[in-house]
Every structure is written in structure tokens, then in C-alpha cells.
Amino acid sequence: MESFCVKAPAKINLFLHIINREERGYHLIESLVVFAKLSNFLEIKVGEKNFRYDNSTVEFVNSEFRINYRYNTITRAVSLLLRHAPVRTKVTVKVVKNVPIAAGFGSGSSDAGAVIRMLGELWNIDRQFLNDIALSVGADVPASIDSKPVFVRGVGEELCPIKQCSLPTSLVLVKPKKKFLNTSEVFSKYKEDFSQPIKWSDNTEENLLELLKETKNDLQEAAISLVPEIQNVISTLESQEGSILSRMSGSGVGCFGMFDSEESAKAAAANIKKEYPEWWVCDTELMV
Structure with missing residues (x-):
């Protein structure tokens, strides 16, 4: 079983504008999204699946609120990523929560983005597939794959990376x-x-x-x-x-x-x- 440690940094919307609403009811937004050094820490273990167990398990540490261990941003991301795994695989994730949830700081979105980034690289998954998976998990997740300053439009799928961020830090x-x-x-x-x-x-x-x-x-x-x-x-x-x-x-x-x-x-x-x-x-x- 392989083990990886990754960071999931806090996401901050420096501004958020509602610019329209599409026919399906989703609001269209534009936002300048940045990430902070404050991070959750994820230990991701990847190994061959034992048929007696689920495809993925998640453990949360330090969370202020109780999180559904079977249905959350990480398990949703993993279940979609496993379709692209080279072999039948089990993924176990342990999350140390330093970024508070339900705060607008993208704690769950960044967790999912970190998992998508790591497993995408491990399994050499095409970036467009990763973006599609991220958006299906949540509107903030596509921007959280790279965790770099980005201007976001649409429902979260239109990304314009900031080449040089000149803001106070x-x-x-x-x-x-x-x-x-x-x-x-x-x-x-x-x-x-x-x-x-x-x-x-x-x-x-x-x-x-x-x-x-x-x-x-x-x-x-x-x-x-x-x-x-x-x-x-x-x-x-x-x-x-x-x-x-x-x-x-x-x-x-x-x-x-x-x-x-x-x-x-x-x-x-x-x-x-x-x-x-x-x-x-x-x-x-x-x-x-």
C-alpha cells in the first residue's frame, strides 16, 4: 500500500459577484479566489482492494462539527476517480482539520481538490476529466485542484489563473x-x-x-x-x-x-x- 501526505489549503473568496442565473436554477458567479497557508493535512493510502471492504474510508480529526463519514466531498471525489484507476483499488484518507468547516473557507472543497490532484497525478488522469470530476463534487472544487490564485466565472468551471498576484499577503x-x-x-x-x-x-x-x-x-x-x-x-x-x-x-x-x-x-x-x-x-x- 502506498501512502501520501498532502495539504488542502484554506480557500478565500476575496470578492463574490452574482452575475446571472441559468435555466437550471444555478447562480452564475465571478470571484477572485486565493488560498492561504493555513491547511488541512491529508494522509492518503492507496492499495489493492479487498472485496470485503468499501472502496474508500475517511477519518476526520479535529473537526468542530460532526461530518458524515460515508458521504462527503472526499468520498464523492474518490468514487468518481476510482473509475479511472488502473486496477481495483481501495483508498483510505485521514484528514486533520485545521480549516473550520461551514465557514466559507472551502475546507471540504480543498480536501476534495487535494485528493483529485494527488490521485490524478498518480493514475495519470487527463486534466479535463479531473475538472469534470471536481465540478460534479462542488462548485469550489475545480479551483481547489491547483490551489493557486484564480479568477472564477460560471458555476465554478471557468478558471483564469492569476499569473502574478500583487496583493498584500x-x-x-x-x-x-x-x-x-x-x-x-x-x-x-x-x-x-x-x-x-x-x-x-x-x-x-x-x-x-x-x-x-x-x-x-x-x-x-x-x-x-x-x-x-x-x-x-x-x-x-x-x-x-x-x-x-x-x-x-x-x-x-x-x-x-x-x-x-x-x-x-x-x-x-x-x-x-x-x-x-x-x-x-x-x-x-x-x-x-
Whole structure:
């Protein structure tokens, strides 16, 4: 049996615009997605299948909420990938959860992306197949295969990699503990007009921070109506010295603050932990 250790970094939507809705009911979005050094750690074991057991098993460690061990992003990804395995195979995954779930930080999506990336390389699976598998698992998963800065459109399938990310790299991530949001519920609460699509080009990358300040998370108001504490998180991040930008990430209760230096981020995290010990708080850096 072969064993592999891989990282699944936290995903952050620096902005998220709802630009349309297709006939099937899926919302079409555009988002600038980046990844942080804060990561889940996955131990993936691959070996010949014993017919007495399931194709895959998953064990989660440190998770704040209970996760369905038989039906989750990893087991869905593995079941689809096994169709391309060269022999009858069993995959076992142990996940140490450092990225909180149901926070908008892509904890489950990044886990699936890491598994798809690793098994795709191991079994030499065509990249288009990997992208299709990722999208069938979840809208955030295609971007999470490579875990690099990317501009995303559609339902998550249109990816435009960022060649040179010029953004400040110091972040503080905050999530109120024991609070979570259901993605479908947040989208159902969204009643605003659709945002105008951004005219994205290579030149856009040169002024990402200026672009960010002109964008927003269209789901933020809907989420705050469901969990008002989100507004307090954002306001607290904005009040810290060195704060550049703060908002909600994705459709979860988690928020990020971008800071002008590592020192400012660490000081902000310490201040927030002291003032709100009931919140999960982490200072980290962007992967660029």
C-alpha cells in the first residue's frame, strides 16, 4: 500500500459577484479566489482492494462539527476517480482539520481538490476529466485542484489563473464558533439585482487591490440577515490597525481581514482573540 501526505489549503473568496442565473436554477458567479497557508493535512493510502471492504474510508480529526463519514466531498471525489484507476483499488484518507468547516473557507472543497490532484497525478488522469470530476463534487472544487490564485466565472468551471498576484499577503481569518450557514439558504435569501460582470484582462492583475476595493461579496447582506454576528466580525476586523480590507468569504460565516504587514495581522489576531475568546481566529499568509 502506498501512502501520501498532502495539504488542502484554506480557500478565500476575496470578492463574490452574482452575475446571472441559468435555466437550471444555478447562480452564475465571478470571484477572485486565493488560498492561504493555513491547511488541512491529508494522509492518503492507496492499495489493492479487498472485496470485503468499501472502496474508500475517511477519518476526520479535529473537526468542530460532526461530518458524515460515508458521504462527503472526499468520498464523492474518490468514487468518481476510482473509475479511472488502473486496477481495483481501495483508498483510505485521514484528514486533520485545521480549516473550520461551514465557514466559507472551502475546507471540504480543498480536501476534495487535494485528493483529485494527488490521485490524478498518480493514475495519470487527463486534466479535463479531473475538472469534470471536481465540478460534479462542488462548485469550489475545480479551483481547489491547483490551489493557486484564480479568477472564477460560471458555476465554478471557468478558471483564469492569476499569473502574478500583487496583493498584500497578510491575513486574519475569523469565524464565530458554533455558527454556520447553509449555502442554498444564503442564495435563496439573495434578492438583489445581478452585478455587472468585470471586464477581466491581463492588465487587471496589475491593479488587483484597487479592483478589490471596488468589489464586494454579494451574499454578505443575505448572510448577515441569517447570522447578524457576521457584521460584528467584519467591523472588528476593520477597526484593527493596519487593516486594508475586510469582508465575508464565500457563503459561510467566516470572514477575512487583509493587513498591511505580518506584524499588523499578528497584533490584530491577538487583540481579537482577547476581546472575543468565543471566536475562532487565525493569522496566516496568502499562497502566491
